[in-house]
Amino acid sequence: MAIGVGVASVVLVLGLAVGLAGAGVAAHVSAANAADAAALAAAPVTFRPFGARGSPADEAARFAARNGARLIRCRCPVDRSWDARTVAVEVTKTLRLPVVGSLEIRAESRATFEPVLLLGGG
Numbered sequence: 001m002a003i004g005v006g007v008a009s010v011v012l013v014l015g016l017a018v019g020l021a022g023a024g025v026a027a028h029v030s031a032a033n034a035a036d037a038a039a040l041a042a043a044p045v046t047f048r049p050f051g052a053r054g055s056p057a058d059e060a061a062r063f064a065a066r067n068g069a070r071l072i073r074c075r076c077p078v079d080r081s082w083d084a085r086t087v088a089v090e091v092t093k094t095l096r097l098p099v100v101g102s103l104e105i106r107a108e109s110r111a112t113f114e115p116v117l118l119l120g121g122g
Contacts, residue, residue, distance in 0.1 A: 027095040027105045034067035035109035038089045042076045043113035046085055060089050069093040072106070084114040 042060035056076030069091040076087040
């Protein structure tokens with residue numbers, strides 16, 4: 001009987017560990033997706049002739065929030081030139097785990113925007 005309880009305990013602990021690891025991986029993927037969406041949304045807003053309103057950081061924060069994350073950093077300077085530009089964002093997403101508590105998952109992403117492609121070239 002003691003061996004059966006021991007085996008059941010080990011199986012339970014291993015199952016919990018696998019479940020926590022799976023939740024962590026899923027949260028990281030979700031945070032990475034939110035960061036990608038935020039970067040892709042912010043990049044064209046750095047080009048004022050594009051017609052966007054608001055700031056690139058506002059747009060990045062909006063898309064991060066729609067994906068359940070919070071924008072931490074946006075290196076998205078407005079550039080009025082027709083040169084290609086790359087933005088970089090960082091987001092955080094809270095993962096709540098029953099045994100461990102809350103963890104902050106961070107993710108970064110970059111996106112490049114080439115305004116000249118708006119002219120139909122390239």
